[in-house]
Amino acid sequence: MARILIVEDEPGIALALEDDLRLEGHDIDVTGDGGIAITKARESAFDLILLDIMIAGKDGFDVLRELRRAKVTTPIVMLTARTQEAEKVLALESGADDYVTKPFSPRELRARVAAILRRTRVSDARTPLLRIGDADVDFERAEIRRGGVSTPLTPLEFKLLQLFAGTKGRILTRDQLIAGAWGPGTFVSDRVVDNHIGSLRRKLEPDAQEPRHLLNVRGLGYRLDV
CATH class of the missing domain: 1.10.10.10 (Winged helix-like DNA-binding domain superfamily/Winged helix DNA-binding domain)
Structure with a gap:
């Protein structure tokens, strides 16, 4: 089980993500506000953050940069409906661990989440x-x-x-x-x-x-x- 923060301001998408990942046994927290997301990520322990680029308060890139400046090392997967390669490159250069383009299938997202959590646990196991x-x-x-x-x-x-x-x-x-x-x-x-x-x-x-x-x-x- 992992603790995952979903940052998504479209209620339908947020609910679908939450339900799907809970079925996988994960503990889920959800917010649609960038400022609240920063506070939650800095003050609580998450194993993964799913971060939409177009959100209220602060956009996803601002949230990503601020968390990395604050030395928050939690893996972050960016979610967006945009398909430009330059935006994907910007997300990865700003500190994102992966980038998923909407619409995506639940199966694809589950696979990406599992892969990142697996890499994180292997990395932790190498530093005893x-x-x-x-x-x-x-x-x-x-x-x-x-x-x-x-x-x-x-x-x-x-x-x-x-x-x-x-x-x-x-x-x-x-x-x-x-x-x-x-x-x-x-x-x-x-x-x-x-x-x-x-x-x-x-x-x-x-x-x-x-x-x-x-x-x-x-x-x-x-x-x-x-």
Whole structure:
């Protein structure tokens, strides 16, 4: 399952995309406004963004450029009814990962989405080490190493760190952490989430009482600064 943001202001197309991708098991968020799309993409963790060029607020090219300037690395697929080659080249040069011309078949879009998600996961699997401050997180061994000392991660700590590592400094809400680490629909109290974050901090931070990397964003959730 992947978390996908659809940015499309034609209600019929947006609904069709949402329904089709939900049937594939994906978690979908939808907006038709470019400004709202930027806020969502910067503050939440998505695995993929489907971005129409002709949208309200800011056009798709403005959204694409602003997200890339903000170091949002989420894969982005541009959607457009225009067929000019120059526009496709511009989208790719501006940071898009793919470009789909309307009208497109649901089968084609599903194949492109699956291909990009597959490439992303293969790329992630090739980088098993993550440097956070003076600590190395080894995802292959599920442990944190600092100063020659290795500390094992519990399965839940491992899942939480994977979620943070994949979001590039963006904020994750407690609901997103619960869905990603415990599973969608699982009831977990905020206190339990906070306790696991505290445990991770004790393994990850030089001083868990004054964290520098695993940070609380008041009223929103947590983020990992590397």
